[in-house]
Structures are given as structure tokens and as C-alpha cells.
Amino acid sequence: MLGNDYEGQHCSVARALELIGERWTLLVIREVLYGRRKFSEMQKTLGVARNVLTNRLQRLVDEGILERRPYSEKPERYEYFLTQKGLDLWPTLVALMFWGDKHMPLEGGPPARLVHKGECGGLVNDRRICERCGKELEVREARAEISSVLERQLEEAGVS
Secondary structure (H helix, E strand, C coil), X not given: CCCCCCCCCCCHHXXXXXXXXXCCHHHHHHHHHCCCCEHHHHHHHHCCCHHHHHHHXXXXXHCCCEEEEEEECCCCEEEEEECHHHXXXXXXXXXXXXXXXXXXCCCCCCCEEEEECCCCCCEECXXXXXXXXXXXXXXHHEEEXXXXXXXXXXXXXXCC
């Protein structure tokens, strides 16, 4: 099994990858950004093994990227929310999303697009700027809209 450290590498990219470069980690963060905050929702959407998801969530909580909040006492259940440290990863996820759409396009088009929240509703570009009003956006000012193709796939998988 590959390790998750980059011993001897003295750079910020290597240090960041030690945490967010683990398999599934950025996808877990994406799920929380999309509003799927419960373990069961993430597990169903991602299809990741429960033990792997448990480990990733715990590491993200331990590192201050996610915060765990109870939503049920019996049985005890939690939702996960991004902390400011986690929200600061939004530009990274936006860049990866647009890079993937450009260089590894899917048949039927991108699975999701970013939209400026509120009255504007314009599309958000890869620089996180609303194409309708020109405003440079922060994470809380945008939302993801999934494509009809992805919507159907999620419905077929029993995820809404």
C-alpha cells in the first residue's frame, strides 16, 4: 500500500497532499459542499467502503477541515460541515472540476455546473467569476447544479 507522506519533500504542495491527496478525501469534501452531509448520503453517492469513509471523515475532523454535529440522538448520528479551513479548499475543487471538464470530458457534458446564488443566477467560470454580473465569488455565493444525466444516475442509485 502506498504511504500518504512525502518524506524529504519540503514544499507546501507535498504537505497539502499528505492530507487532501488521499483517495476519496476531495470527493468527501465535494459531497459536503453539494449538501450531502450525512454519512449514509455520502456512502451511497460515493460507493466507498464504510470503513474507508469513516477513516476519511475522522481524519478531516481531526485536521479541522470538517466539523461533526449531531442530528439524531437515538440512534446517534452526525452531519458534517466544512470549517473555514475546509471552505478554503473551494478554489481547489473548482479548478479540478473545470480541469476535468476540459481535459477529461464526459459524454453528455459536465456532470455539474456552478451557479451564482440569489437573483443573478449566472454561471460561474473557472476563475470563480459570475459570467452574468462579473462578480468574483466566494464559496457561500455559489452552488452546484447537477446535470440531468447525473440526476438520472443518482435517482437510479437511490440517491436524491
